Amino acid sequence: MKKTVAWGITGAGHFLTSSFRIFDQIKNEHDIRVNTFLSSAAEEVVRMYGLEKDLETISCGDYLEEIFLETQQGKSWPKTGRFLLEKYDALIVTPATSNTVSKIAHGTADSLVSNAVAQAVKGSVPVYVVPVDIAGVVVSELxxxxxxxxxxxxxxxxxxxxxxxxxxxxxxxxxxxxxxxxxxxxxxxxxxxxGPVELKVRDVDTRNVEIIKNLEGITVLEKPEDIPGILADI
Structure with a gap:
């Protein structure tokens, strides 16, 4: 049976292009559907990086391959209810900003992607998160x-x-x-x-990553390149 993965994108430039590259690879190498959920910040950042057309090739618009924009979903996020209906094999959030990681760590579900995570956990859908700020110094593309x-x-x-x-x-x-x-x-x-710039990861962001590592139903990945390795497990 064809697998269906939900992809949550938040408003980070770091890991953004590599996340697109990995999802393009997944679509080319596997019989899989990708349904994309964009936070309001992600809508802007995806456009800034010129990736809107690339996204349309990954999520073509068919059923369970739609692109859901936070700015078009209202405040009740009705589409996240699908996570309770056994529609998805996994939710992968990449890149995940420190803001989104903080919301997940503390149980806040007031954005499209953080609500998707909450509903996925409630629906026993495995969640994989790729934080942009784990520890130390990261090199981000501006x-x-x-x-x-x-x-x-x-x-x-x-x-x-x-x-x-x-x-x-x-x-x-x-x-x-x-x-x-x-x-x-x-x-x-x-x-x-x-181009690239070095950014110091705040200690509070590192602590939040450690919190979500210990949450039930959530697995933290260090980089988008780790995503293909989890497909056999979903």
């Missing part, structure tokens, strides 16, 4: 931005004039940016960048 030390304030400015979403002024408006990368290609001075 969306596109303008390096003001390199910017020559050209007039005309090819990146600004050719941006399909009019997202560029003195800086890049990330709520308009769709992550296409055209601006970076058009800047002659390499002033538009998106």
């Amino acid at each position: 969306p596109f931005g303008i390096d003001r030390e390199l910017c020559r304030k050209c007039n005309p400015c090819p990146p600004k004039d050719n941006c399909p979403n009019n997202a560029i002024a003195d800086q890049i408006d990330l709520l308009k940016c769709n992550g296409c990368g055209l601006c970076k290609e058009l800047c002659d001075y390499n002033a538009i960048k998106g």
Whole structure:
């Protein structure tokens, strides 16, 4: 029988592209359906990183392969009721922000993804979580931005004039940016960048990860690349 996995995405850039790559791999290598749940922050971040079209290839829109957006689901999250109806073989949350991990750790279910986790546990659906902040220092990939030390304030400015979403002024408006990368290609001075940055993990976030490791029905994975290894167990 075809397996059905629910994928919860929260608003983190770290692990985002690798999570998409892994789910694309899963779809290509296994007979599996993927039903995606996006937090409101994830809706914005997926767009910033230019991954909206990629998501549509992973969750095509058919039954149990839909894309559910928090901003379109109301406050009662009716679609999470499916976790009580034996529709899913697993819920995988990746990337999971420190905010979402905190909610899971303390039993809060006031967002689409945190509510999905709560309903999945109640429905005995195994939950796998990939936190972005586990311990120590993480290297995260930033969306596109303008390096003001390199910017020559050209007039005309090819990146600004050719941006399909009019997202560029003195800086890049990330709520308009769709992550296409055209601006970076058009800047002659390499002033538009998106790249790695080191971030220190707060001790409170590390403690919350330890809490959810001990919660019934929840397994913590260290990275998205661990996901294919769990498919045989679901």
